[in-house]
Amino acid sequence: MSREFPTAVVLTIATGRFVCDDLSNLQDCTEYLVGEPVWTHQLPRVWGEVAPWLIARHEECRRAESNVPALDGLLIAMKNPKRACRQWLKKLDLPETLTVEPIPKDDHTSIDPLEELQAMKPDAEVIVIRE
Numbered sequence: 001m002s003r004e005f006p007t008a009v010v011l012t013i014a015t016g017r018f019v020c021d022d023l024s025n026l027q028d029c030t031e032y033l034v035g036e037p038v039w040t041h042q043l044p045r046v047w048g049e050v051a052p053w054l055i056a057r058h059e060e061c062r063r064a065e066s067n068v069p070a071l072d073g074l075l076i077a078m079k080n081p082k083r084a085c086r087q088w089l090k091k092l093d094l095p096e097t098l099t100v101e102p103i104p105k106d107d108h109t110s111i112d113p114l115e116e117l118q119a120m121k122p123d124a125e126v127i128v129i130r131e
Contacts, residue, residue, distance in 0.1 A: 004097040005029045007060065008089055013047050014054040014061040015068055019085040035102050039113040041120060046108070053103045060094045067092060 008020035009029050020026060030038050033050050055061045067088070074084035118126055 002099045002101045003029075003032055004099050005032075007094045007096060007098050008085075010054060010058070010098045010100060011061065011064045011089075011094075014051050014058070015064055015071075016044075016047060016051065017068060017071060017085075019071070019089060021082065029100070033100065033103055034108045034110075035105070036110060037113075039117075041117055042111070042113060045111075045116075049108050050103055053107055054100065058098060058100070060092075060098055063092060063094070 005028075006020060006022060006025055009022055009025045012018055012020045012026055013030060013033070027038070030043065030046060030050070033054075034046055038046050051061075055065050070091070071084070071088045074088055075081060078084040078087070114126060114128065117124070
């Protein structure tokens with residue numbers, strides 16, 4: 001089963017650069033790709049698992065990844081991140097959406113979000129609220 005997502009959303013996951021401003025679709029796409037809920041603090045790890053898979057399977061992601069230095073240059077030169085990202089995406093001349101499939105289960109490590117948070121911040125107080 002595959003799903004379409006805005007290209008900027010898929011490229012955000014593949015490159016680790018926020019080139020989209022659609023956080024809802026970004027969360028939805030991430031969770032679709034790994035087949036489970038992903039909490040905000042888990043995004044960098046999960047994107048690290050997903051990015052190589054997207055880059056290997058989608059020419060558009062490979063093209064974007066190879067052009068990240070150009071994006072970085074635009075971000076510095078333009079001083080307007082949204083405008084720089086839009087210009088970069090336009091120069092890539094990609095379709096509006098990309099069709100993606102979930103990554104293989106073996107390529108994703110499922111970690112309880114609260115346990116992962118405690119591992120990331122062992123001294124932080126975690127308060128769980130249950131109804």
